Amino acid sequence: MDAIWQNLPVILVGLRLTIQYSIVAIILMVVIGLIAALMRLSKFAPLRWIATAYVEIFRSTPLLVQLFFIVLGLPAILPVNEWFGQLWYPILAAALTLSLNEGAYVTEIIRAGILGVDRGQKEAAQSIGMNGFQTMRYIVLPQAFKRMIPPLVNQAAQTIKDTSLLAPVGIAELVYKGEIVIAETFASFAIWGLIAVLYFILIFLLSKFSSYLERRLQVDKR
Amino acid sequence: MINVRNLHKSFGHSEILKGISTHVEEKEVVVVIGPSGSGKSTFLRCLNGLETATSGEIEIAGMTLTDPKTNIHKLRQHVGMVFQQFNLFKHLTILENITIGPRKVKKIPAEEANRIARELLAKVGLVGKETNYPDELSGGQQQRVAIARALAMGPNVMLFDEPTSALDPEMVGEVLQVMKALAVEGMTMVVVTHEMGFAREVGHRVIFMDDGLILEEGPPKELFSNPQRNRTKSFLAKIL
Numbered sequence: 268m269d270a271i272w273q274n275l276p277v278i279l280v281g282l283r284l285t286i287q288y289s290i291v292a293i294i295l296m297v298v299i300g301l302i303a304a305l306m307r308l309s310k311f312a313p314l315r316w317i318a319t320a321y322v323e324i325f326r327s328t329p330l331l332v333q334l335f336f337i338v339l340g341l342p343a344i345l346p347v348n349e350w351f352g353q354l355w356y357p358i359l360a361a362a363l364t365l366s367l368n369e370g371a372y373v374t375e376i377i378r379a380g381i382l383g384v385d386r387g388q389k390e391a392a393q394s395i396g397m398n399g400f401q402t403m404r405y406i407v408l409p410q411a412f413k414r415m416i417p418p419l420v421n422q423a424a425q426t427i428k429d430t431s432l433l434a435p436v437g438i439a440e441l442v443y444k445g446e447i448v449i450a451e452t453f454a455s456f457a458i459w460g461l462i463a464v465l466y467f468i469l470i471f472l473l474s475k476f477s478s479y480l481e482r483r484l485q486v487d488k489r
Numbered sequence: 490m491i492n493v494r495n496l497h498k499s500f501g502h503s504e505i506l507k508g509i510s511t512h513v514e515e516k517e518v519v520v521v522i523g524p525s526g527s528g529k530s531t532f533l534r535c536l537n538g539l540e541t542a543t544s545g546e547i548e549i550a551g552m553t554l555t556d557p558k559t560n561i562h563k564l565r566q567h568v569g570m571v572f573q574q575f576n577l578f579k580h581l582t583i584l585e586n587i588t589i590g591p592r593k594v595k596k597i598p599a600e601e602a603n604r605i606a607r608e609l610l611a612k613v614g615l616v617g618k619e620t621n622y623p624d625e626l627s628g629g630q631q632q633r634v635a636i637a638r639a640l641a642m643g644p645n646v647m648l649f650d651e652p653t654s655a656l657d658p659e660m661v662g663e664v665l666q667v668m669k670a671l672a673v674e675g676m677t678m679v680v681v682t683h684e685m686g687f688a689r690e691v692g693h694r695v696i697f698m699d700d701g702l703i704l705e706e707g708p709p710k711e712l713f714s715n716p717q718r719n720r721t722k723s724f725l726a727k728i729l
Contacts, residue, residue, distance in 0.1 A: 385576075387572060387574050387576035388576060388578060388579070390539055390572070390576060391570075391572065391576035391577070391578065391635075391638075392578075393539065393562075393565065394537060394539065394565055394568075394569070394570035394572075394639070395565065395566070395569075395589075395590035395594060395638065395639065395641075395642050396562045396563065396565040396566035396590065396594040396595075396642060397562065397590070397593065397594055398562045401593055401594065405589060405593055406578055409580050410578075410579060410580050413580070
C-alpha cells in the first residue's frame with residue numbers, strides 16, 4: 268500500500284499521458300476512418316485502391332511491430348529526428364501510427380455504417396436534387412452515425428488499451444511510468460493492480476458515456 | 490414537357506427497356522400500367538436519372554437528361570419523384586423532411602422554407618404533424634408527406650412510382666385524393682400504378698407496357714373498353 272501512495276504522483280502523470288494519447292488517437296482515428304471509408308466507396312478506382320491497401324496493411328500486421336518499425340526503424344534510414352526533433356519525433360510518430368492502426372478498423376466500421384443505410388434514402392435525397400456531398404452530409408451520414416456508435420465505442424476502448432503498447436517503444440505513459448516505479452520499489456503486484464484498475468475506470472467511464480449518448484439519440488431521433 | 494426517343498436500358502445482359510418512345514404534354518396526366526417486370530418502374534426512374542439510359546434520348550422540363558453535359562442535380566429539382574416505399578428521411582422531422590431540399594439545395598432561408606412547408610402540409614392535410622418523425626405516421630400519411638417533400642422543390646413534373654402499392658387498402662384513397670387534386674391544379678404527372686380507378690378518373694392517357702416496350706396507349710376510356718392487342722386484353726381482364 269505504501270508503494271502505491273508514495274508513487275501515486277508518478278502514476279498519475281502516466282495516467283494523464285495515457286488519456287492524452289487516447290484522446291488524440293480516438294479523434295484522429297475517426298477522421299482518418301471517415302476519409303478512408305469515403306475513399307473506399309468512391310467511384311474513382313485509384314482512391315479505392317489506396318484506401319484498401321491502407322486498411323489491409325494496418326490490419327494485417329501487429330500494432331507493436333508497426334510501432335517499432337516507424338518509431339525506431341525509420342530513424343535508421345531517414346533523418347526524421349532532425350526534421351521533427353529528437354524529442355518530438357518518437358511522440359508524433361507513435362501517436363500517428365496508433366491512430367493509423369485504429370483508423371483502419373474504423374474505416375470498416377464507417378463503411379459498413381454507410382452501406383447499412385437503406386438505398387431508398389439516398390435515392391430520395393438525389394430525387395430532390397442533392398448532389399453526392401449533400402446526400403452524404405445531410406442524409407446518409409447522420410443515419411449511419413447512429414448505428415456506428417456501439418462499434419466505434421468498442422474501438423475507442425481498444426484504442427485506450429492499445430496506448431499501453433507505446434511503452435515498449437519508449438514513450439512515457441501509464442505502463443511506462445508503472446515499470447519505472449516497479450523498478451525502484453519492486454511492488455509489482457500493487458502497481459500492476461493499480462494500473463489495471465485505472466484502465467478499467469477509464470473504459471468504464473467511456474462505456475457509461477456511450478450508453479448515455481445512445482439513449483439520447485434513441486429518444487430524440489428515430 | 491417530356492420527350493422520350495428510343496430509350497433502351499440494360500442491366501448487364503438483360504435488356505429491361507427495348508426502345509421506348511413517347512411524349513408527355515404540359516399539364517398532362519399519363520398513367521403507366523403493365524405486368525410486373527414490364528419495365529414501367531425502370532422507365533420512370535430513367536426520367537429523373539436514377540437509372541442511366543443505355544441509349545436513346547430523354548428531354549424533360551426543358552433539359553436533355555441524356556446529354557452528359559446536363560447538370561443532373563439541377564434537372565432533378567424540376568422533376569419531383571414519389572416512391573413506393575415513401576423513403577422519408579428517418580432521422581428528420583416531418584417539417585425538416587420537407588424543408589431540407591429547399592434549404593440545402595435551393596439555399597432558401599429557413600423561415601421561407603418553413604412557410605412553404607406549412608402551406609404544403611396544409612395542402613396534403615397533415616397540419617399538426619410538423620414535429621413528428623416519419624415512424625410515427627401511418628403509411629398513407631408518410632406518402633402524403635413524401636408528395637409534399639417533392640412539391641417543395643417547385644417541380645414542373647411529378648413522377649409517381651406505384652405510390653399506393655405499399656399501403657393498407659384503407660389508406661389508398663387519401664393518397665389518391667392528394668394526387669387527384671394535384672392533377673386538377675394542372676401538374677404534369679407520370680404515374681406508374683395498379684389503381685385503374687385513378688387511371689380512368691384522372692388520367693388523360695394510359696400507356697400499357699409489356700416486356701420493355703409500349704404495346705398500346707390511348708385515352709383511358711378507349712384503352713380500357715376497347716383494347717387492341719391481345720396482351721392488353723388479357724392483362725386488363727386479370728386486373729379489372
